Each structure stands twice: as C-alpha cells, then as structure tokens.
Amino acid sequence: MENAGEGSAEEGTVRMAGAQTLVRGLEVLTAVAHGPRKLPDLSEALGLTRSTTHRLATNLVELRFLNFTPRVGYSLGPKLLELGHLASRQMNLPRVAHDYLVQLSQQTGDTVHLGIRDADRALYLDKVQGSRRIEISSRIGERQPLRSTGIGKALLLDDSEQSLRQIYEDETRAFPGYRVGEAEWLERMHQYQKSGYAFDLEENEDRIRCVAAPIRDAGANIIGSISVSGAAQYMDDARMKLLIDQVIGTAGAISSEFGWASNTRP
Amino acid sequence: MENAGEGSAEEGTVRMAGAQTLVRGLEVLTAVAHGPRKLPDLSEALGLTRSTTHRLATNLVELRFLNFTPRVGYSLGPKLLELGHLASRQMNLPRVAHDYLVQLSQQTGDTVHLGIRDADRALYLDKVQGSRRIEISSRIGERQPLRSTGIGKALLLDDSEQSLRQIYEDETRAFPGYRVGEAEWLERMHQYQKSGYAFDLEENEDRIRCVAAPIRDAGANIIGSISVSGAAQYMDDARMKLLIDQVIGTAGAISSEFGWASNTRP
DNA sequence: TTACGAGTCCCAATTTGTGAGACTATGGCG
DNA sequence: CGCCATAGTCTCACAAATTGGGACTCGTAA
Known part of the structure; x- marks a missing residue:
C-alpha cells in the first residue's frame, strides 16, 4: 500500500x-x-x-x-x-516547528520549548508539556533573559565575543543576582558555540535544567531555538549528554524546513 | 533574431x-x-x-x-x-546590470552609471560612456557623496526623514559649500521618494545633470541605482522628464533580475 | 582553413502524462 | 447520531507529450 x-x-x-x-x-x-x-x-x-x-x-x-x-x-x-x-514570508516558525516539538516531547517525556530572539530577550513562542508531572513556570509569549536560559543561550551561538559581553552586562544591570560570573559564563558560551548546543544548569529557575539547540535558515542565520527542560532529578549529566543528539537532530530537522542545508558554503 | x-x-x-x-x-x-x-x-x-x-x-x-x-x-x-x-549568491549586480546599462546608454546617447551604497557614500561600480563628446569626471571605484549625486539620492529613496537629516548633516561637515539648503533638500527628497526617481541638477558637478532610479531586490530593498548623466545643454527640464520613464524602466528590468516583483506585498 | 565544442533543432517511436471518476477520510450540520 | 459536503487520494485506458538519435549552425581555437 x-x-x-x-x-x-x-x-x-x-x-x-x-x-x-x-x-x-x-x-x-x-x-x-x-x-x-x-x-x-x-x-x-x-x-x-x-x-x-x-x-x-x-x-x-x-x-x-x-x-x-x-x-x-x-x-x-x-x-x-x-x-x-x-x-x-509564508513560513512561520511556530506552525512549522510544532509537530517536531510534540514528537521530541514524546520521545523524551520532557517539556519542550520554542523561542526566538526579540530584541535583547528570548521570546517563548511554543511550549509542549511533557509526560512527567513537573510544572515549568514558562508561558507562551513570555520574555526571558538570554544569558540564563537554554533557549536564550542557543540563540546566541553565533554572537561575537563583544556582543556576548554586552548582553551579559546589560542583563546584569536589569536582573542582578545571577550566580554565574562573567568570565565563567563567557567560557561556557565559547564551549557551546563550538559544540552547537547549550545547557541551562538551574540558572534561570531552580531545579530546572535544559538542553537547547539553534534553528537556522537558508542563510545559516539563527532564527530560533528549541530546548528540552526537566527537573534536575531527571536531568543528571549523563542524561543531558544523551539528549544533545536528539535536540540537535530536531533543531536540524526544523532548520531544513527553512532551507538550511548543512553543506551550504559561500 | x-x-x-x-x-x-x-x-x-x-x-x-x-x-x-x-x-x-x-x-x-x-x-x-x-x-x-x-x-x-x-x-x-x-x-x-x-x-x-x-x-x-x-x-x-x-x-x-x-x-x-x-x-x-x-x-x-x-x-x-x-x-x-x-x-x-550567484548574482552580482555589475555583471547582470552591464548589458542594460549599455542598452540605456545607446538609447539615450548619454553616459550611464551604476552605483551602490557603501557605508555613507555612493560607490560607482560601472560606467558606460555615451556617444556625445562630453567627459564626465567620474571613475569606476570612486566614492561620491550621497546627497548631491543622482546615484546617491536614488539610493536614499527608502530612507527615513531622520536618516536623511543625518546624512545631510554628516556630509555638510565633510564637504561644506553645497548650495542646496537642508530644508530645500529634504523637500526635494520627499518628492523623489514619492515618485521613485531622483535628479541631480548640477549639484555635484558643474554643468552636469542626471536622472537616476533605484534597483531593488526580491525583498524590495534598494541594492543599487543607475543614472543617466549629460551636459546641462542637452539636459533641459523637458528632456529630463522624458528620461524618467526610460531610467525607471531600465532600473525595473534590472530589479526583476534580482527577483523584485512590483506586486510583492506583505 | 579545418576541427572542435557548445548549443539548437527536427522527427518518428513510444514512454509518459492525462483526466474521468471511483474511493476514502474528515468535519459540519440538521 | 448519522448524513452530506468537501478535500484529498488513487486507478486505468487512451493519446498526447516527451524522448533521444542525430543533423545543423555557430563561433573559437589550432
């Protein structure tokens, strides 16, 4: 058939x-x-x-x-x-991404988010609840800091050193009391930039950890990002490592809907 | 044929x-x-x-x-x-435009230029000499002011009021002695913006007048401009009026090579 | 001049595309 | 609750459209 x-x-x-x-x-x-x-x-x-x-x-x-x-x-x-x-113009990220988010949520059992960069914040566009009984206090339409969320950091993976510093300092002014120091944060971001994903290690919300990856368009520009979030008890280092491939894979699949091809060279 | x-x-x-x-x-x-x-x-x-x-x-x-x-x-x-x-990535303006420039030059008998915006100046990328014995002192690769050249003004047809003021003032600082006052210049620019073309009335070079129009890409962004230049003796008001359609037409033809479609609405 | 490579054009054979309509799935409405 | 309407999917026999071999024309290189 x-x-x-x-x-x-x-x-x-x-x-x-x-x-x-x-x-x-x-x-x-x-x-x-x-x-x-x-x-x-x-x-x-x-x-x-x-x-x-x-x-x-x-x-x-x-x-x-x-x-x-x-x-x-x-x-x-x-x-x-x-x-x-x-x-x-016809594509829009939430519509295209939604099915992938659902699928990823089912595979992992965790809550999945979709976000884009909105000026100097991460804007949450979609959220698919996981099967576990954990409430994550994010809401669609909400704006969160870039530096402390998985979604946010993934959006920054192409930013320059200078731009990263700028963002870190701006957000420090707006939201004091972030527990990761600037040098440490930059260090981690460089690591993420090299690897193509980002973590959130209970930085934005207590007891919540995320694995995130960027979504790219035909010009290889980052147009959004996705993350898998879970309570720290389910998200030990080993599991986060395992999630990386799945998250990058899903982000890649969505990217290819936007014409991104890994072999696009100038 | x-x-x-x-x-x-x-x-x-x-x-x-x-x-x-x-x-x-x-x-x-x-x-x-x-x-x-x-x-x-x-x-x-x-x-x-x-x-x-x-x-x-x-x-x-x-x-x-x-x-x-x-x-x-x-x-x-x-x-x-x-x-x-x-x-x-495969397109490039000078290569695509050249044939159109030659054709326009032959139709009008005048010298035709192609330019793009390079930071805060107009950069001349191509020049096709006309049949008349007039030398125009422009050279390919040269950078000219935006506010006083046809090429330059055509590049500004989408700029905001604020941006126009800024440019006028910056260039006044760099090249004093321009004979058109700010208010007058802005007034003319608004007129040009509405009409989709621009004139140079012996502003940049004595005895030289131009008719210019912008080239647009698929996103309707201005990516360059063309102008027809001639000695003032051949360029009375009536003739300039006649040239408008030809220049806009040629600019439109080049634009459509870049995916511009006049009926593109958001 | 000849030779060559690239592009263009033609025509009979037949592969391939066509369109009518049957069929399925889904949602709305009485 | 079931029936109609709408959208999409699939099949099949016929014929139209595509195919490809090869001839022809340029223009450039040798």
Whole structure:
C-alpha cells in the first residue's frame, strides 16, 4: 500500500509517481544550484541526453528559473529569488516547528520549548508539556533573559565575543543576582558555540535544567531555538549528554524546513 | 533574431517548446506563491483537472518545493528558500546590470552609471560612456557623496526623514559649500521618494545633470541605482522628464533580475 | 582553413502524462 | 447520531507529450 515500494533513497533520483518531466526539470535546477553549469556537464550529471537537458533548461530559462550566459553556462534565475523571498514570508516558525516539538516531547517525556530572539530577550513562542508531572513556570509569549536560559543561550551561538559581553552586562544591570560570573559564563558560551548546543544548569529557575539547540535558515542565520527542560532529578549529566543528539537532530530537522542545508558554503 | 516571436505575455500560460509538465508544475509553484492554496483552488486557477494538479503538487511536495498542511493547503517549501539563497549568491549586480546599462546608454546617447551604497557614500561600480563628446569626471571605484549625486539620492529613496537629516548633516561637515539648503533638500527628497526617481541638477558637478532610479531586490530593498548623466545643454527640464520613464524602466528590468516583483506585498 | 565544442533543432517511436471518476477520510450540520 | 459536503487520494485506458538519435549552425581555437 505504500507508494513505490523500492524507496531506497539512493542518490537524489528516487522513483516517483508520474511526473518525470517535472522531477527532471527540478533536478536540473538543483544541479545548477552548486554553481553555473554548462549543458554537457548537466546532461552527464543527470544522466540525460543533451536534447532532453537542453529542452528542460530552455524552458526553465524562459520561465526565469534559470539564467543562461553564453560561454559560461546556466545559473539560478530571478524567479528563484522571488519565490525564495515569498517562501520566507509564508513560513512561520511556530506552525512549522510544532509537530517536531510534540514528537521530541514524546520521545523524551520532557517539556519542550520554542523561542526566538526579540530584541535583547528570548521570546517563548511554543511550549509542549511533557509526560512527567513537573510544572515549568514558562508561558507562551513570555520574555526571558538570554544569558540564563537554554533557549536564550542557543540563540546566541553565533554572537561575537563583544556582543556576548554586552548582553551579559546589560542583563546584569536589569536582573542582578545571577550566580554565574562573567568570565565563567563567557567560557561556557565559547564551549557551546563550538559544540552547537547549550545547557541551562538551574540558572534561570531552580531545579530546572535544559538542553537547547539553534534553528537556522537558508542563510545559516539563527532564527530560533528549541530546548528540552526537566527537573534536575531527571536531568543528571549523563542524561543531558544523551539528549544533545536528539535536540540537535530536531533543531536540524526544523532548520531544513527553512532551507538550511548543512553543506551550504559561500 | 528575437526569441519566440509571438511572445504576447497574456496571462502566465504561453505556448512553449515541449515541456508541458515542467511548465505546469512551475505554474503550480507560482500560483502558490501568492499565498497558501487548496487543491481545488489551484486546479481551477490553472485550468487543470484535480488529478493532474494533485500529481504535480504531490511531486513538488516530495521534492520539498512545496509544503502541504492538511486543511490549510499548499505553501512554498524549504527548497525554494535554499535555492533562493543560493541564487542570491550567484548574482552580482555589475555583471547582470552591464548589458542594460549599455542598452540605456545607446538609447539615450548619454553616459550611464551604476552605483551602490557603501557605508555613507555612493560607490560607482560601472560606467558606460555615451556617444556625445562630453567627459564626465567620474571613475569606476570612486566614492561620491550621497546627497548631491543622482546615484546617491536614488539610493536614499527608502530612507527615513531622520536618516536623511543625518546624512545631510554628516556630509555638510565633510564637504561644506553645497548650495542646496537642508530644508530645500529634504523637500526635494520627499518628492523623489514619492515618485521613485531622483535628479541631480548640477549639484555635484558643474554643468552636469542626471536622472537616476533605484534597483531593488526580491525583498524590495534598494541594492543599487543607475543614472543617466549629460551636459546641462542637452539636459533641459523637458528632456529630463522624458528620461524618467526610460531610467525607471531600465532600473525595473534590472530589479526583476534580482527577483523584485512590483506586486510583492506583505 | 579545418576541427572542435557548445548549443539548437527536427522527427518518428513510444514512454509518459492525462483526466474521468471511483474511493476514502474528515468535519459540519440538521 | 448519522448524513452530506468537501478535500484529498488513487486507478486505468487512451493519446498526447516527451524522448533521444542525430543533423545543423555557430563561433573559437589550432
């Protein structure tokens, strides 16, 4: 009852339901994505004849999905810029992320949060309650400090040293009494930045620990973050270590909905 | 020598060389661009049967060019974000614009410039000499003031009142002796902002007048500008008025290479 | 000049896409 | 509580659209 039983994801070219021409055309598109290509390169890369490739490419050019520059090759066209931009307007993080959050919550049994950066605070956009009987005192729409929450720290993973200092000091002014000193905090943040995740070790709320990771868009910019939070009794160091992969994995899956591809290099 | 003689751009569905399925699929894509659509809407809008539309859409979803949300409809997918982003990396203004500049220069007989904003100055990236025997003392790579050049003013057409004042005052400090007063200048800029073009009335260089217009990207941001410059003797008010449409037209054509679509509304 | 590579075009064979409609699932309404 | 309406999914026989071999045209390099 599955569609196309032999769905072994070989290498891009999976067998699909009746739209060969469309699929091939779009494959041309993605083949060109990695840099301008000439017709023979394309036809070889896709395993198509020159005729077919040419017809496809010509149509894509006429519809402005590709540019053609004689003696240079085909490159991505304006229509993709246009659609890409419109796509980013249509996406919205909470809607796209929600299902992933639910799934992560079920896998871990813990409460999962989604947040974005709102000026100099972390703004909580979604919360999926875990199965354990622990209440976490966060609410959707609430703004929390960046420096002491998992969500917040994950949002800072691309910030410069200077920017981090700035934030730490601003928040110290606004909320005194944070128990991690500046040097120590910066040290930890550097570690998190290298590793691609962040912890909250009962810093923001007593007895609550979190594992968090950033969500990125097509430009690799951090557009949000997720965290798994639990009572310290369930969150010993060993378990937090285990959660890292799951949290990064889920964040990565959401990121790829926003066009992020781990192999995007300038 | 033209491509496709009968190119009356009726309404999306133009007849083209052998790739119906591809074209239809891409039409589905652009139909979804204007907001999430349900299957029946799509099939009616494109004049296709439900079956066909569904097959196309399904394939687009599998390739991540579309998202499907039950009970909501189809929306643009992550792959478009990804390709849009890559496309913007492949584009570069001078290369894309050059041919348009040459064409505009030939049409008008005047010298045409291309510039971008570089911090608080206008940076000249390209210059196409006109047919008249007039030397204009600009050079590619040169940085000029924003407030007194056509190129510069066109770059400011989206700036706020506050930002304009700031720039005027900064440049007054750097280059005293500009003959247009602040109030007058702001007044003119407001007029230009409303109209979508800008003049340089011998402000930057004696006896030289320009007509300029901005180039926009998919997000409607101003990414550069072009200007037609000529000796004042050839550039009376009447001729400048006539040039406006040509300059705006050329700027618009370049803009559309960058995914700008005049009908892009939030 | 010849040779070559890249792009363009043509046409018969047939693979592939098409559309009518049956079928399923889901939510709203009487 | 069950029935209708709506949205989406799937199948199949037919025919239309796509395919690819190869010929043709440029323009550049040798």
